[in-house]
Amino acid sequence: MTSNKRHPSSFRDPSGYVFKDQNVFKRVINPIYFRQYRSLKDSGFFKKLFQNKLLISHTEDQSNDSEIVIVPEHIPFITYPYEWSFLQYKEAALLTLKIQKYALEHGYSLKDASAFNVTFHNSQAIFIDTLSFDFYIEDQPWRAYKQFIAHFLGPLLLAQYHGTQSLKLLSSFIDGMPMRQLASMLPFKTKLNPFLYSNVHLLAKFEENYNDDYEGNIKQTKLSKKAQLNIIKSLYDFIKKMSLKEQSEWGDYYSKTNYSDTAFKTKSEVINRWVNSIKPKTLIDIGGNDGTFVRLLNNELEQALVCDIDNNAVDCNYKITKTNNEAYMLPFVLDILNPSANIGFNNEERTSFLNRIEEYAPDITLALAVIHHITLSGNVTFDMSAEFFANFSRNLIIEFPKPDDSWALRLLNTKGEFRNHFDFYNEENFEKAYLKKFYLVEKIDIPNSKRVMYSFKRK
Amino acid sequence: MHFLYFDPSIGAMIVQAVVAAVAGVVLFSKSFMFKIKSFLGLVKNDDDLFDDIDVKDSDIENNKAGDK
Known part of the structure; x- marks a missing residue:
C-alpha cells in the first residue's frame, strides 16, 4: 500500500486519490475502479485523448492487486x-x-x-x-x-x-x-x-x-x-x-497609456537588459495586461505567468497566446488586492494564489505600472506591498510612477480631502520600504516620462 | 456501476428528456437553416478560435464509432 498522504483536494471520488511523492504528483487507483481503468487503457480511449491533448497524459508507475499508481504529466502551475x-x-x-x-x-x-x-x-x-x-x-x-x-x-x-x-x-x-x-x-x-x-x-x-x-x-x-x-x-x-x-475594448490598451514611443522603447530595453542578466526560466508578470512586455523579452522562458485584474486584457492575451500557439504563456485573472484564497473543506481543497506562487517560486517578478494602483487605489502601504512581493520573488523588476505622473495624479485626485494622507507616495518612501526586504540592483529614470524602473534582489 | 459520491439531482435526471427534445428541435432547425443559407450562398466562414465538437479520429475508429 502506498503510505503517502493523499492530497487534501482528492477525497470526493472513491475511485482513487492524488498524492505527492517527493514533489511529483501521482494518482492511486483503487480496486473499485480497476475494471474501468483497464478498459479505458486497453481500448485505446486514453491514448486517443492524450494524442488530441484533451486529457493530461500519464504513465503507469506500478500495478498490483491492491492499487495501481499512475504518474500524470507535470503541470507547473494550476489555475482555478x-x-x-x-x-x-x-x-x-x-x-x-x-x-x-x-x-x-x-x-x-x-x-x-x-x-x-x-x-x-x-x-x-x-x-x-x-x-x-x-x-x-x-x-x-x-x-x-x-x-x-x-x-x-x-x-x-x-x-x-x-x-x-x-x-x-x-x-x-x-x-x-x-x-x-x-x-x-x-x-x-x-x-x-x-x-x-x-x-x-x-x-x-x-x-x-x-x-x-x-x-x-x-x-x-x-x-x-x-x-x-x-x-x-x-x-x-x-x-x-x-x-x-x-469585447470591443480589446487591443486598445497601449493606446491608452501615457508613454511616448521613445519612453516605451527605453522601458522595454531596460527590462530586457535586466531580465537577460538574470536569465530566468520562469517569470510572473503581475498586472501584465495583454502580455505585451513579456512578448518583448528576448530571453527564452519555460513559462511566463501573465496576470491582470482585467478579464478583457486576459482574454486578449489568451487569444494571442492561442492563435500563436505560445505554449510558455499562461494568462490568468488576478486581483492583487484580493488574490484567490484557500477554500473548500478544511480550507485545503483549493490552494490560495499565494501558496501556489510561493511553491512555484518564479525566477523573476515583473510589476510594471501596478504599484500606484496597489498603493493609491488599494491604500496598501509600501511596507505591505514590499512584503507581498518578497514572499515569492527572488528578483523583482518594478516600475514606479512618480506622484506627478498623469495616472498617479488621477488616482491622487480621486482622494479629495484625504489627498494629504497620501503624501507618503514618493520615491524616497518607496525605496525606504522596499530596501527592508530587497537589495537594490539598479535604478533607472525613464526619460520623457514620470516613471522610474527598479531592479531588486530579495534579501 | 456508478459511485454516487455526489447528488446528480433526480429532477436534473428527469428534466433531461425535455431538454433533449428542445435540443433536438433547435439542432434540426439550425441545420435546416444552414442548408438554406448555404444554398443561397449566405454562409460566412468565421475564423473560429475553437474547434468543433468532434475529436479528430483515425478512419478505423470512426468506422467503429459508426458501427455502434
Missing part, C-alpha cells in the same frame, strides 16, 4: 475556474462537452463535470481528472448534467448578462452555482429562449420539485444515447457562440 478569463472559461466548458461526446461514442461517460477537472497547460485547456470516466449505461441520462450547468453554463451566462466578475462565483460555490439562484439572476427574456428555458429555468424548477423525493426514482429515468448527444451538441453550439458585450 475563478481565475480564468471568459474565453478560457468557455474553452474549458467546450472541452468538457467534447470529451463527453467522445466518451459516449465509445461506450463511456463522464461521471462528473466539475470545472475543477480542467486547467490550462501549454496554451490550452486540458482535462486533469483521469478517473472521471465510467462505463456508459444504456439509456441512462447524464449524471453530471446538472453539475455541468452549475459549473459552466451558469457562470458563463451570468458573465454575458452581468459582466465578467460573475466568473469568480465558483470561489464561493465550490460545487457550482445553486440552480435557483442562477435562474433568478437571469433576465426575463431568457425564459423566452427555448434553449435557456429548458437548460436553466426548467432544470431549476425540476430540481426543486423533486428535492424531497428520497425514493431513488433515479433508476427509472431513461434517455436514449441519441437524445443525450443532442443535449451535448446543443450545449456546445450555444456556448461556442457566447461572447461578451465588452
